[in-house]
Amino acid sequence: MDNPLLERLNENLRALKLHRVRERLEAELENAGRDMPPYAEFLSKLLDDELAVKLEKQTSLSTSLAKLPYVKTLEAFDFGFQPSVDAKQIKELAACLFVGRAENVIFLGPPGTGKTHLAVALGLKAIAHKYRVLFVSAAALVASLNKAYSENKLEEKLKQYCMPRLLIIDEIGYVPVDTHGAHLLFQIISRRYERGSIVLTSNRGFGQWDEIFGDAIIATAILDRLLHHSTVINIKGDSFRLKEKKRAGLLKSGNDNNGLDLISKAM
Numbered sequence: 001m002d003n004p005l006l007e008r009l010n011e012n013l014r015a016l017k018l019h020r021v022r023e024r025l026e027a028e029l030e031n032a033g034r035d036m037p038p039y040a041e042f043l044s045k046l047l048d049d050e051l052a053v054k055l056e057k058q059t060s061l062s063t064s065l066a067k068l069p070y071v072k073t074l075e076a077f078d079f080g081f082q083p084s085v086d087a088k089q090i091k092e093l094a095a096c097l098f099v100g101r102a103e104n105v106i107f108l109g110p111p112g113t114g115k116t117h118l119a120v121a122l123g124l125k126a127i128a129h130k131y132r133v134l135f136v137s138a139a140a141l142v143a144s145l146n147k148a149y150s151e152n153k154l155e156e157k158l159k160q161y162c163m164p165r166l167l168i169i170d171e172i173g174y175v176p177v178d179t180h181g182a183h184l185l186f187q188i189i190s191r192r193y194e195r196g197s198i199v200l201t202s203n204r205g206f207g208q209w210d211e212i213f214g215d216a217i218i219a220t221a222i223l224d225r226l227l228h229h230s231t232v233i234n235i236k237g238d239s240f241r242l243k244e245k246k247r248a249g250l251l252k253s254g255n256d257n258n259g260l261d262l263i264s265k266a267m
């Protein structure tokens with residue numbers, strides 16, 4: 001590059017961290033020389049491009065910080081397969097006003113019915129709305145709180161889980177939680193109460209939560225705070241995983257339901 005003006009532009013763009021503009025500059029100047037767009041249009045195109053690249057980077061960084069188990073969008077959710085899920089209600093939640101209001105969303109239903117998929121999809125919407133999101137399984141959450149407790153670092157850990165605007169707690173009820181674990185979980189729920197949203201999934205109805213925690217009092221205390229400002233979505237349908245297995249011919253459909261029951265129990 002032997003054009004001092006271009007060199008200067010390059011240096012300035014580098015200093016301003018406008019990397020996309022820097023990449024595109026020579027080509028866009030050439031196009032502009034040919035097409036002669038209005039000055040404002042030329043500048044606007046370059047800046048739109050820069051913004052789009054920055055936004056994409058930010059979203060992918062936030063998505064990796066959210067530690068989602070997989071990336072599944074709302075657009076990929078087949079509402080036709082799961083008629084008990086009200087598409088309109090989910091789309092309203094996707095606007096993420098509930099995150100701004102520190103309200104909760106709870107997905108209940110049998111395995112394979114799309115609870116985690118919907119929780120992740122709402123997480124991605126929240127990221128797109130620039131909220132900080134963190135996904136954790138209930139078992140991992142309790143284990144990490146227990147570890148922090150034994151290392152005298154509980155306060156630090158509690159703060160860490162209270163920081164994100166949306167905390168997704170997946171799979172409450174798959175693994176029983178002992179009383180100490182339940183108390184630690186209660187601390188998270190009560191600290192986030194009216195301060196930060198929780199999206200939670202569970203395969204067990206609320207009536208069975210005292211069994212999960214082995215203690216009716218703590219289960220009631222958790223539910224009390226969780227449910228006060230919440231939307232509960234009860235999914236009553238078939239497992240999507242089994243549908244796919246059936247389609248692949250791994251299971252017989254029709255009257256012989258034994259295979260389905262067994263696999264259903266194993267999941």
Ligand code: ADP
Nearest residue numbers: 077078081082111112113114115116117240241
């Ligand atoms: P759950 O958490 O209820 O056990 P998941 O959300 O993990 O179930 O769903 C199991 C698998 O099936 C995932 O790969 C998910 O993307 C897919 N799935 C479930 N329900 C649907 C649906 N209605 N449309 C598209 N994919 C679905």
Ligand code: MG
Nearest residue numbers: 115116171201
């Ligand atoms: Mg799940």
